Amino acid sequence: MRCEEVHRELGPYLDSELSPDLSFEIGEHIQNCRACSERLHSEKKIEKHLQSVILKEDREDLRIWDNAVEKVTGVGQRFRKLRIGYIAAAAALILAVGFSAWHLALQHHELDLARFVAQGHEDYLENRQKPAVETQDPRELGRYFSERLGFPVGFTREFPRGYTLTGGRTCFLHGVPAAFWMARKGDALLSIFSFARHQLAGFPDAAKRSAAESGRFHCQVGDLEFFALVDGEQVISAIGNLRADELEGVILHLAGK
Amino acid sequence: MEKAHGAKGGGLSAGEKKSFVERMNSVRIPVTNYCRHLLWRRGDLEDALQEILTTAYEKYPQFEPGTSFRAWIFRIATYTVFNINRKYKRESERFVPMESEGPEVHPFIEQELSYQEILKDPDRILAHVGEEILAALSKLSANERAVFLLRGLADLSYREIAGILDMPLGSVMGYLGRARGKLRRSLTDYACQHGMISRMGLV
Numbered sequence: 001m002r003c004e005e006v007h008r009e010l011g012p013y014l015d016s017e018l019s020p021d022l023s024f025e026i027g028e029h030i031q032n033c034r035a036c037s038e039r040l041h042s043e044k045k046i047e048k049h050l051q052s053v054i055l056k057e058d059r060e061d062l063r064i065w066d067n068a069v070e071k072v073t074g075v076g077q078r079f080r081k082l083r084i085g086y087i088a089a090a091a092a093l094i095l096a097v098g099f100s101a102w103h104l105a106l107q108h109h110e111l112d113l114a115r116f117v118a119q120g121h122e123d124y125l126e127n128r129q130k131p132a133v134e135t136q137d138p139r140e141l142g143r144y145f146s147e148r149l150g151f152p153v154g155f156t157r158e159f160p161r162g163y164t165l166t167g168g169r170t171c172f173l174h175g176v177p178a179a180f181w182m183a184r185k186g187d188a189l190l191s192i193f194s195f196a197r198h199q200l201a202g203f204p205d206a207a208k209r210s211a212a213e214s215g216r217f218h219c220q221v222g223d224l225e226f227f228a229l230v231d232g233e234q235v236i237s238a239i240g241n242l243r244a245d246e247l248e249g250v251i252l253h254l255a256g257k
Numbered sequence: 258m259e260k261a262h263g264a265k266g267g268g269l270s271a272g273e274k275k276s277f278v279e280r281m282n283s284v285r286i287p288v289t290n291y292c293r294h295l296l297w298r299r300g301d302l303e304d305a306l307q308e309i310l311t312t313a314y315e316k317y318p319q320f321e322p323g324t325s326f327r328a329w330i331f332r333i334a335t336y337t338v339f340n341i342n343r344k345y346k347r348e349s350e351r352f353v354p355m356e357s358e359g360p361e362v363h364p365f366i367e368q369e370l371s372y373q374e375i376l377k378d379p380d381r382i383l384a385h386v387g388e389e390i391l392a393a394l395s396k397l398s399a400n401e402r403a404v405f406l407l408r409g410l411a412d413l414s415y416r417e418i419a420g421i422l423d424m425p426l427g428s429v430m431g432y433l434g435r436a437r438g439k440l441r442r443s444l445t446d447y448a449c450q451h452g453m454i455s456r457m458g459l460v
Contacts, residue, residue, distance in 0.1 A: 011430075011433065011434060011437060012415075012430065015408065015415070017414065017415050017430075038376075038377075039376055042375075042376040042377070042379045043376070045379045045380070045383070046375075046376075046379050046383065046441065046444070047409075047437075049379075049383045049386075050390060050409065050440055051409045051410070053386075053387050053390045053391065054290060054294055054390070054391070054394065054406070054409060054410060055286065055287065055290050055409075055410055056290060057286055058289065058290075058293070061289040061290075061293060061302065061306075062285060062286070062289060064289075064302065064303050064306050065281075065285045065288070065289050065306050065310075066285075068303075068306045068307045068309075068310040068311075069278060069281050069282075069310055071307070071310075072310045072311055072314040073269075073274050073277060073278055073314065074274075130304075132304070132308075170311065171311075172311070172314075175269070175274070177315065
Protein backbone atom coordinates (compact mmCIF):
# COMPACT_ATOMS: atom_id res chain seq x y z
CA MET A 1 0.00 0.00 0.00
CA ARG A 2 1.31 3.45 -0.96
CA CYS A 3 1.41 6.43 1.41
CA GLU A 4 -1.11 8.41 -0.75
CA GLU A 5 -3.64 5.61 -0.37
CA VAL A 6 -3.12 5.61 3.39
CA HIS A 7 -3.60 9.40 3.51
CA ARG A 8 -6.86 9.09 1.60
CA GLU A 9 -8.28 6.63 4.12
CA LEU A 10 -7.00 8.30 7.27
CA GLY A 11 -10.38 9.86 8.14
CA PRO A 12 -12.38 6.62 8.11
CA TYR A 13 -9.39 4.84 9.69
CA LEU A 14 -9.45 7.26 12.64
CA ASP A 15 -13.22 6.80 12.87
CA SER A 16 -12.81 2.99 12.92
CA GLU A 17 -15.09 2.76 9.89
CA LEU A 18 -12.92 0.69 7.54
CA SER A 19 -13.29 -3.00 6.87
CA PRO A 20 -11.12 -5.14 9.18
CA ASP A 21 -8.84 -6.12 6.28
CA LEU A 22 -8.21 -2.57 5.08
CA SER A 23 -7.84 -1.33 8.62
CA PHE A 24 -5.24 -4.03 9.32
CA GLU A 25 -3.37 -3.18 6.12
CA ILE A 26 -3.23 0.52 6.97
CA GLY A 27 -2.21 -0.20 10.55
CA GLU A 28 0.62 -2.37 9.31
CA HIS A 29 1.79 0.34 6.88
CA ILE A 30 1.73 2.99 9.60
CA GLN A 31 3.80 0.81 11.89
CA ASN A 32 6.51 0.62 9.27
CA CYS A 33 6.28 4.16 7.85
CA ARG A 34 7.46 6.99 10.05
CA ALA A 35 6.00 9.73 7.81
CA CYS A 36 2.51 8.19 7.84
CA SER A 37 2.74 7.53 11.55
CA GLU A 38 3.55 11.21 12.18
CA ARG A 39 0.78 12.28 9.85
CA LEU A 40 -1.71 10.11 11.70
CA HIS A 41 -0.59 11.62 14.99
CA SER A 42 -1.02 15.19 13.65
CA GLU A 43 -4.42 14.46 12.10
CA LYS A 44 -5.61 13.07 15.44
CA LYS A 45 -4.41 16.23 17.14
CA ILE A 46 -6.16 18.49 14.65
CA GLU A 47 -9.42 16.53 14.82
CA LYS A 48 -9.34 16.64 18.60
CA HIS A 49 -8.79 20.40 18.52
CA LEU A 50 -11.69 20.92 16.10
CA GLN A 51 -13.95 18.96 18.45
CA SER A 52 -12.81 20.93 21.49
CA VAL A 53 -13.65 24.20 19.70
CA ILE A 54 -17.20 23.16 18.85
CA LEU A 55 -17.99 21.35 22.11
CA LYS A 56 -18.43 23.99 24.81
CA GLU A 57 -20.22 23.87 28.12
CA ASP A 58 -22.28 27.01 27.60
CA ARG A 59 -24.05 27.86 30.84
CA GLU A 60 -26.86 29.79 29.17
CA ASP A 61 -27.58 26.97 26.69
CA LEU A 62 -27.66 24.43 29.52
CA ARG A 63 -29.97 26.62 31.57
CA ILE A 64 -32.40 26.69 28.63
CA TRP A 65 -32.09 22.89 28.33
CA ASP A 66 -32.69 22.29 32.04
CA ASN A 67 -35.70 24.61 32.02
CA ALA A 68 -37.14 22.73 29.06
CA VAL A 69 -36.60 19.33 30.74
CA GLU A 70 -38.26 20.65 33.88
CA LYS A 71 -41.16 22.03 31.88
CA VAL A 72 -41.93 18.81 30.01
CA THR A 73 -41.40 16.41 32.90
CA GLY A 74 -42.16 18.47 35.97
CA VAL A 75 -38.85 17.14 37.40
CA GLY A 76 -36.42 19.85 38.59
CA GLN A 77 -32.93 19.90 37.09
CA ARG A 78 -31.42 23.19 37.97
CA PHE A 79 -30.68 22.45 41.56
CA ARG A 80 -28.14 19.78 40.64
CA LYS A 81 -25.51 22.03 39.18
CA LEU A 82 -25.60 25.04 41.44
CA ARG A 83 -22.28 26.70 42.01
CA ILE A 84 -21.31 27.85 45.47
CA GLY A 85 -21.53 31.52 44.49
CA TYR A 86 -25.20 31.14 43.72
CA ILE A 87 -26.22 29.16 46.75
CA ALA A 88 -27.12 32.12 48.95
CA ALA A 89 -29.20 33.76 46.23
CA ALA A 90 -30.79 30.45 45.33
CA ALA A 91 -31.64 29.71 48.95
CA ALA A 92 -33.37 33.07 49.29
CA LEU A 93 -35.24 32.44 46.06
CA ILE A 94 -36.24 28.96 47.15
CA LEU A 95 -37.54 30.32 50.45
CA ALA A 96 -39.51 33.02 48.69
CA VAL A 97 -40.92 30.63 46.10
CA GLY A 98 -41.58 28.02 48.77
CA PHE A 99 -43.42 30.53 50.91
CA SER A 100 -45.48 31.69 47.93
CA ALA A 101 -46.29 28.13 46.95
CA TRP A 102 -47.18 27.25 50.54
CA HIS A 103 -49.35 30.35 50.82
CA LEU A 104 -50.96 29.58 47.48
CA ALA A 105 -51.45 25.96 48.44
CA LEU A 106 -53.15 27.01 51.67
CA GLN A 107 -55.51 29.24 49.74
CA HIS A 108 -56.12 26.89 46.84
CA HIS A 109 -55.03 23.49 47.94
CA GLU A 110 -58.18 22.04 46.43
CA LEU A 111 -57.26 23.18 42.94
CA ASP A 112 -54.01 21.70 41.75
CA LEU A 113 -54.98 22.37 38.12
CA ALA A 114 -55.43 26.11 38.79
CA ARG A 115 -51.93 26.29 40.23
CA PHE A 116 -50.29 24.81 37.11
CA VAL A 117 -52.45 26.90 34.80
CA ALA A 118 -51.40 29.99 36.77
CA GLN A 119 -47.73 29.05 36.30
CA GLY A 120 -48.22 28.73 32.54
CA HIS A 121 -50.02 32.06 32.44
CA GLU A 122 -47.21 33.71 34.39
CA ASP A 123 -44.72 32.38 31.83
CA TYR A 124 -46.85 33.98 29.12
CA LEU A 125 -47.02 37.30 30.99
CA GLU A 126 -43.27 37.33 31.44
CA ASN A 127 -42.64 36.40 27.83
CA ARG A 128 -41.11 33.02 28.68
CA GLN A 129 -43.85 31.27 26.69
CA LYS A 130 -44.24 32.57 23.18
CA PRO A 131 -46.67 31.32 20.55
CA ALA A 132 -45.28 28.68 18.20
CA VAL A 133 -48.08 29.58 15.79
CA GLU A 134 -49.26 33.16 15.45
CA THR A 135 -52.80 33.29 14.14
CA GLN A 136 -56.14 34.87 14.94
CA ASP A 137 -58.01 31.95 13.43
CA PRO A 138 -59.10 29.48 16.15
CA ARG A 139 -59.86 26.81 13.55
CA GLU A 140 -56.33 26.94 12.16
CA LEU A 141 -54.89 26.72 15.67
CA GLY A 142 -57.32 23.92 16.56
CA ARG A 143 -56.07 21.88 13.57
CA TYR A 144 -52.45 22.49 14.62
CA PHE A 145 -53.16 21.31 18.17
CA SER A 146 -55.26 18.30 17.13
CA GLU A 147 -52.50 17.08 14.82
CA ARG A 148 -49.83 17.41 17.48
CA LEU A 149 -51.73 16.27 20.53
CA GLY A 150 -53.60 13.38 18.97
CA PHE A 151 -57.08 14.27 20.21
CA PRO A 152 -59.66 16.75 18.85
CA VAL A 153 -58.91 20.24 20.15
CA GLY A 154 -60.99 23.26 19.23
CA PHE A 155 -63.90 25.51 19.93
CA THR A 156 -67.42 25.53 18.53
CA ARG A 157 -67.51 29.29 18.08
CA GLU A 158 -65.26 32.24 17.28
CA PHE A 159 -63.91 34.41 20.08
CA PRO A 160 -66.56 36.93 21.19
CA ARG A 161 -66.27 40.60 20.25
CA GLY A 162 -63.53 42.38 22.18
CA TYR A 163 -61.35 39.29 22.53
CA THR A 164 -58.41 38.63 20.21
CA LEU A 165 -56.67 35.32 19.74
CA THR A 166 -52.92 35.96 19.24
CA GLY A 167 -51.61 32.41 18.80
CA GLY A 168 -50.69 29.32 20.72
CA ARG A 169 -48.31 26.47 21.37
CA THR A 170 -48.32 23.01 22.85
CA CYS A 171 -47.04 22.70 26.38
CA PHE A 172 -47.15 20.48 29.43
CA LEU A 173 -49.23 21.12 32.52
CA HIS A 174 -47.56 19.09 35.23
CA GLY A 175 -46.56 16.53 32.62
CA VAL A 176 -49.93 16.54 30.85
CA PRO A 177 -49.75 17.55 27.16
CA ALA A 178 -51.95 20.55 26.54
CA ALA A 179 -52.90 23.15 23.96
CA PHE A 180 -52.05 26.65 25.13
CA TRP A 181 -54.29 29.29 23.50
CA MET A 182 -53.03 32.82 23.99
CA ALA A 183 -55.57 35.60 23.77
CA ARG A 184 -56.20 39.10 25.06
CA LYS A 185 -59.02 41.46 25.86
CA GLY A 186 -57.66 44.98 25.63
CA ASP A 187 -54.56 45.00 27.83
CA ALA A 188 -55.61 41.90 29.79
CA LEU A 189 -53.97 38.64 28.72
CA LEU A 190 -56.07 35.51 28.75
CA SER A 191 -54.55 32.01 28.81
CA ILE A 192 -56.65 29.01 27.86
CA PHE A 193 -55.33 25.47 28.23
CA SER A 194 -57.18 22.52 26.79
CA PHE A 195 -56.22 18.91 27.31
CA ALA A 196 -57.73 15.44 26.91
CA ARG A 197 -60.52 14.70 29.37
CA HIS A 198 -58.94 11.47 30.65
CA GLN A 199 -55.90 13.48 31.73
CA LEU A 200 -58.01 15.27 34.34
CA ALA A 201 -57.15 12.31 36.58
CA GLY A 202 -53.63 13.80 36.71
CA PHE A 203 -55.11 16.64 38.80
CA PRO A 204 -56.94 14.74 41.57
CA ASP A 205 -58.34 17.78 43.37
CA ALA A 206 -59.67 19.36 40.20
CA ALA A 207 -61.15 16.00 39.17
CA LYS A 208 -63.06 15.90 42.49
CA ARG A 209 -64.33 19.46 42.01
CA SER A 210 -65.38 18.64 38.47
CA ALA A 211 -67.31 15.57 39.60
CA ALA A 212 -69.01 17.52 42.37
CA GLU A 213 -69.90 20.54 40.22
CA SER A 214 -71.00 18.90 36.95
CA GLY A 215 -67.81 19.71 35.06
CA ARG A 216 -67.76 23.47 35.72
CA PHE A 217 -65.74 25.05 38.48
CA HIS A 218 -63.84 28.21 39.23
CA CYS A 219 -61.62 29.79 41.85
CA GLN A 220 -59.24 32.68 42.38
CA VAL A 221 -55.47 32.44 42.16
CA GLY A 222 -54.06 35.65 43.61
CA ASP A 223 -55.58 38.46 41.54
CA LEU A 224 -56.51 36.14 38.73
CA GLU A 225 -59.73 34.32 38.02
CA PHE A 226 -59.66 30.66 37.03
CA PHE A 227 -62.42 28.69 35.36
CA ALA A 228 -62.53 25.15 33.98
CA LEU A 229 -65.09 23.36 31.88
CA VAL A 230 -65.30 19.71 30.88
CA ASP A 231 -66.47 19.89 27.27
CA GLY A 232 -66.91 16.57 25.50
CA GLU A 233 -63.53 14.86 25.28
CA GLN A 234 -61.53 17.91 26.30
CA VAL A 235 -61.10 20.00 29.41
CA ILE A 236 -60.90 23.74 28.84
CA SER A 237 -59.28 25.69 31.64
CA ALA A 238 -58.74 29.42 31.54
CA ILE A 239 -57.11 32.09 33.61
CA GLY A 240 -56.84 35.83 33.30
CA ASN A 241 -57.23 39.20 34.87
CA LEU A 242 -60.95 39.31 34.15
CA ARG A 243 -64.09 39.19 36.27
CA ALA A 244 -65.23 35.68 37.15
CA ASP A 245 -68.46 36.02 35.15
CA GLU A 246 -66.57 37.43 32.14
CA LEU A 247 -64.12 34.53 32.16
CA GLU A 248 -66.85 31.93 32.53
CA GLY A 249 -68.86 33.72 29.82
CA VAL A 250 -66.09 33.61 27.22
CA ILE A 251 -65.32 29.92 27.81
CA LEU A 252 -68.99 28.91 27.68
CA HIS A 253 -69.36 30.98 24.51
CA LEU A 254 -66.37 29.27 22.85
CA ALA A 255 -67.73 25.87 23.83
CA GLY A 256 -71.13 26.77 22.39
CA LYS A 257 -72.92 26.47 25.75
CA MET B 258 -39.03 10.59 10.69
CA GLU B 259 -42.18 9.12 11.98
CA LYS B 260 -44.91 11.46 13.06
CA ALA B 261 -45.93 11.90 16.69
CA HIS B 262 -48.66 9.52 17.71
CA GLY B 263 -50.56 11.50 20.21
CA ALA B 264 -48.98 12.51 23.45
CA LYS B 265 -48.05 9.27 25.10
CA GLY B 266 -45.27 10.97 27.07
CA GLY B 267 -47.90 12.53 29.32
CA GLY B 268 -48.59 9.06 30.68
CA LEU B 269 -45.01 8.14 31.68
CA SER B 270 -44.70 6.31 34.97
CA ALA B 271 -42.48 7.78 37.69
CA GLY B 272 -39.74 5.26 36.76
CA GLU B 273 -39.93 6.08 33.07
CA LYS B 274 -39.86 9.78 33.84
CA LYS B 275 -36.73 9.29 35.95
CA SER B 276 -35.03 7.31 33.20
CA PHE B 277 -36.02 9.99 30.64
CA VAL B 278 -34.47 12.74 32.78
CA GLU B 279 -31.28 10.71 33.35
CA ARG B 280 -30.87 9.99 29.66
CA MET B 281 -31.47 13.62 28.80
CA ASN B 282 -28.84 14.69 31.31
CA SER B 283 -26.33 12.43 29.60
CA VAL B 284 -26.72 14.22 26.24
CA ARG B 285 -27.38 17.82 27.29
CA ILE B 286 -23.95 19.16 26.31
CA PRO B 287 -23.61 17.53 22.87
CA VAL B 288 -27.24 18.19 21.91
CA THR B 289 -27.17 21.87 22.92
CA ASN B 290 -23.90 22.35 21.04
CA TYR B 291 -25.23 20.48 18.03
CA CYS B 292 -28.30 22.69 17.83
CA ARG B 293 -26.33 25.89 18.37
CA HIS B 294 -23.99 25.08 15.49
CA LEU B 295 -26.68 23.74 13.18
CA LEU B 296 -29.29 26.47 13.61
CA TRP B 297 -29.14 29.39 11.23
CA ARG B 298 -30.19 31.77 13.98
CA ARG B 299 -28.99 31.65 17.55
CA GLY B 300 -32.30 33.25 18.62
CA ASP B 301 -34.10 30.02 17.68
CA LEU B 302 -32.17 27.89 20.17
CA GLU B 303 -34.69 28.09 23.00
CA ASP B 304 -37.61 27.13 20.76
CA ALA B 305 -35.56 24.32 19.21
CA LEU B 306 -34.57 22.78 22.55
CA GLN B 307 -38.13 23.05 23.87
CA GLU B 308 -39.45 21.38 20.73
CA ILE B 309 -36.84 18.61 20.86
CA LEU B 310 -37.62 17.79 24.49
CA THR B 311 -41.37 17.94 23.95
CA THR B 312 -41.13 15.57 20.99
CA ALA B 313 -38.70 13.26 22.82
CA TYR B 314 -40.99 13.13 25.86
CA GLU B 315 -44.00 12.32 23.71
CA LYS B 316 -42.13 9.61 21.81
CA TYR B 317 -40.18 8.19 24.73
CA PRO B 318 -42.54 5.21 25.14
CA GLN B 319 -41.60 4.26 21.56
CA PHE B 320 -37.85 4.27 22.26
CA GLU B 321 -36.62 0.68 22.18
CA PRO B 322 -34.22 -0.24 24.99
CA GLY B 323 -31.07 -1.82 23.60
CA THR B 324 -30.96 0.55 20.63
CA SER B 325 -28.78 3.68 20.55
CA PHE B 326 -30.33 6.46 22.61
CA ARG B 327 -27.82 8.94 21.17
CA ALA B 328 -28.90 8.13 17.61
CA TRP B 329 -32.55 8.41 18.67
CA ILE B 330 -32.24 11.84 20.29
CA PHE B 331 -29.99 13.25 17.57
CA ARG B 332 -32.51 12.12 14.96
CA ILE B 333 -35.17 14.18 16.74
CA ALA B 334 -32.78 17.13 17.12
CA THR B 335 -31.81 17.04 13.44
CA TYR B 336 -35.39 16.87 12.25
CA THR B 337 -36.39 19.75 14.53
CA VAL B 338 -33.50 22.03 13.56
CA PHE B 339 -33.88 21.35 9.83
CA ASN B 340 -37.56 22.25 10.16
CA ILE B 341 -36.75 25.52 11.90
CA ASN B 342 -34.01 26.37 9.40
CA ARG B 343 -36.44 25.77 6.56
CA LYS B 344 -38.03 29.11 7.48
CA TYR B 345 -34.83 30.82 6.32
CA LYS B 346 -34.17 28.60 3.33
CA ARG B 347 -33.97 31.39 0.79
CA GLU B 348 -31.67 33.41 2.95
CA SER B 349 -29.36 30.48 3.64
CA GLU B 350 -29.06 29.75 -0.04
CA ARG B 351 -27.65 33.22 -0.55
CA PHE B 352 -24.80 32.61 1.87
CA VAL B 353 -24.03 28.93 1.60
CA PRO B 354 -22.71 27.33 -1.55
CA MET B 355 -24.89 24.65 -3.09
CA GLU B 356 -23.66 21.14 -2.40
CA SER B 357 -22.88 20.54 -6.03
CA GLU B 358 -21.02 23.78 -6.65
CA GLY B 359 -17.29 23.99 -7.19
CA PRO B 360 -14.63 21.33 -7.35
CA GLU B 361 -14.56 18.74 -4.63
CA VAL B 362 -12.09 19.62 -1.91
CA HIS B 363 -9.73 16.79 -1.25
CA PRO B 364 -10.30 15.38 2.22
CA PHE B 365 -6.90 16.28 3.49
CA ILE B 366 -5.77 18.97 1.04
CA GLU B 367 -2.61 17.00 0.77
CA GLN B 368 -1.71 18.68 -2.48
CA GLU B 369 -1.04 21.86 -0.60
CA LEU B 370 2.43 22.13 0.73
CA SER B 371 1.31 24.61 3.34
CA TYR B 372 -1.02 22.07 4.92
CA GLN B 373 1.78 19.59 5.05
CA GLU B 374 3.79 22.19 6.93
CA ILE B 375 0.95 22.50 9.44
CA LEU B 376 0.99 18.74 9.87
CA LYS B 377 4.65 18.89 10.82
CA ASP B 378 3.86 21.02 13.86
CA PRO B 379 0.07 21.43 14.34
CA ASP B 380 0.36 22.81 17.90
CA ARG B 381 2.01 25.93 16.55
CA ILE B 382 -1.16 26.84 14.64
CA LEU B 383 -3.84 25.22 16.81
CA ALA B 384 -2.88 27.34 19.80
CA HIS B 385 -4.16 30.40 17.91
CA VAL B 386 -7.33 29.28 16.16
CA GLY B 387 -10.85 29.01 17.56
CA GLU B 388 -13.15 31.65 16.08
CA GLU B 389 -11.74 30.92 12.64
CA ILE B 390 -12.84 27.31 12.92
CA LEU B 391 -16.33 28.35 14.01
CA ALA B 392 -16.54 30.77 11.10
CA ALA B 393 -15.47 28.04 8.68
CA LEU B 394 -18.00 25.66 10.24
CA SER B 395 -20.79 28.16 9.68
CA LYS B 396 -19.89 28.33 5.98
CA LEU B 397 -20.25 24.59 5.41
CA SER B 398 -23.35 23.42 3.57
CA ALA B 399 -26.18 22.09 5.75
CA ASN B 400 -25.36 18.45 5.03
CA GLU B 401 -21.61 18.86 5.49
CA ARG B 402 -22.19 20.57 8.82
CA ALA B 403 -24.74 18.05 10.04
CA VAL B 404 -22.53 15.08 9.12
CA PHE B 405 -19.43 16.64 10.68
CA LEU B 406 -21.28 17.51 13.90
CA LEU B 407 -22.99 14.14 14.19
CA ARG B 408 -19.59 12.51 13.92
CA GLY B 409 -17.59 14.98 16.03
CA LEU B 410 -20.14 15.90 18.71
CA ALA B 411 -22.46 12.94 18.87
CA ASP B 412 -19.81 10.31 18.17
CA LEU B 413 -22.21 8.40 15.90
CA SER B 414 -21.15 5.79 13.36
CA TYR B 415 -21.40 6.50 9.63
CA ARG B 416 -24.30 4.06 9.44
CA GLU B 417 -26.20 5.85 12.21
CA ILE B 418 -25.55 9.22 10.55
CA ALA B 419 -26.79 7.83 7.22
CA GLY B 420 -29.98 6.68 8.96
CA ILE B 421 -30.58 10.04 10.60
CA LEU B 422 -30.00 12.08 7.47
CA ASP B 423 -31.64 9.51 5.22
CA MET B 424 -28.73 9.32 2.79
CA PRO B 425 -26.43 6.55 1.49
CA LEU B 426 -23.31 5.63 3.43
CA GLY B 427 -21.12 6.88 0.58
CA SER B 428 -22.71 10.33 0.78
CA VAL B 429 -21.96 10.48 4.50
CA MET B 430 -18.30 9.75 3.76
CA GLY B 431 -18.27 12.34 0.99
CA TYR B 432 -19.80 15.10 3.09
CA LEU B 433 -17.56 14.30 6.04
CA GLY B 434 -14.43 14.34 3.89
CA ARG B 435 -15.40 17.67 2.34
CA ALA B 436 -16.26 19.19 5.72
CA ARG B 437 -12.95 18.10 7.22
CA GLY B 438 -11.10 19.37 4.17
CA LYS B 439 -12.73 22.80 4.35
CA LEU B 440 -12.09 23.14 8.08
CA ARG B 441 -8.44 22.23 7.57
CA ARG B 442 -8.23 24.76 4.79
CA SER B 443 -9.36 27.42 7.26
CA LEU B 444 -6.34 26.50 9.40
CA THR B 445 -4.06 26.90 6.42
CA ASP B 446 -5.61 30.25 5.48
CA TYR B 447 -5.21 31.52 9.02
CA ALA B 448 -1.58 30.43 9.18
CA CYS B 449 -0.80 32.04 5.81
CA GLN B 450 -2.63 35.28 6.62
CA HIS B 451 -0.78 35.63 9.90
CA GLY B 452 2.58 34.92 8.37
CA MET B 453 3.07 31.66 10.23
CA ILE B 454 3.67 29.79 7.00
CA SER B 455 3.90 30.77 3.37
CA ARG B 456 1.78 29.12 0.71
CA MET B 457 4.79 26.99 -0.06
CA GLY B 458 5.88 26.10 3.42
CA LEU B 459 7.06 27.46 6.73
CA VAL B 460 8.18 31.08 7.02
